[in-house]
Amino acid sequence: MTEEQHLQTLSDIKRIMERSSRFLSLSGLSGVFAGASALAGAGTALVLFRAYYDRWEVRGHYDDADFSQLRLQLILLGFVVMFLAAAGGLYFTWRRAKKNNLPIYDATSRKVLINGMIPMAAGGAFIVGLMYNSMDVLVAPSCLIFYGMAVLNASKYTVSDTKYLxxxxxxxxxxxxxxxxxxxxxxAVGFGVMHIFYGIVMWWKYERNAVEE
Known part of the structure; x- marks a missing residue:
């Protein structure tokens, strides 16, 4: 066996070990799509806020019913954005897995889901508690912190660069x-800009060569 063949064998072994211990089908395009969805959601929320304050200015005083309506609209908007981001992420991940002949759901993907969902579930319950106690002002930072914890926790079983996000x-x-x-x-910066930047970097680093081939 030549030195080149030996190195190729070692490379193949390393790749097999990575595939068995890490979920490598996450697509950078998932991040880009999630970021775009978040920015669209943030833009829509800004429109809702401006309309709310315009009504307040015309009315001349705070109206509890109007605020409750705004709150409900923002909650529904948040769910729509999460659904779109999740659907896009699933689609692009499925597409990459299919292209590389890899399963989209196996032991490693289950580890990613479990390790990501635990902080997300805890964060969701915490945020519901904040809203129940009318501490809405803490919702945005809590979303970012708990989501970051979820990504960091799940990064042990997927592309290591994910931990930086x-x-x-x-x-x-x-x-x-x-x-x-x-x-x-x-x-908007955390869920929008950062996701788009992360997605582009991941695509450039791990998927660009596959497209060119």
């Missing part, structure tokens, strides 16, 4: 705590 989301959420009235902008 998780760390960045946590840091941004903590920073948001010091600027509570700017939650929508932090939300």
């Amino acid at each position: 998780g760390i960045a989301e946590i840091a941004l959420g903590i920073l948001n705590v010091f600027f509570l009235r700017r939650g929508l902008y932090f939300w």
Whole structure:
């Protein structure tokens, strides 16, 4: 066996071991799509906020029913954005897995889901508690922090670069705590801009060559 063949064998063994221990089908395009969905959602939320404050200005006083309506609209908008991001992520991940002849659901993908869902579920319950106690101003930073924890926790079983996104989301959420009235902008940066940047980097690093081939 030549040295080149020996190196190729080692490379094949390493690739097989990575596939058995890490979920490598996550697509950078999933991040781009999720980020675009988040930015669209943030833009829609901004329109809703402006319409709400315009009505307040015309009315001349705070109206509890109007605020409750805005709150409900924002909650529904959040669910729509999450659904779109999840659907897009699933589609692009499925497409990449199919192209590489890899299963989309196996032991490693289950580990990613479980390790990601635990912080997400805890964060969801925490955020519901905040809203129940009318502490809505803490919702945006809490979303960023718990989502970052979920990404960081799941990164052990997928592409290692994912942990940097998780760390960045946590840091941004903590920073948001010091600027509570700017939650929508932090939300847009964290879930929108950061996801798009991360997705482009991941696509360039792991998927570009496959497309060119």
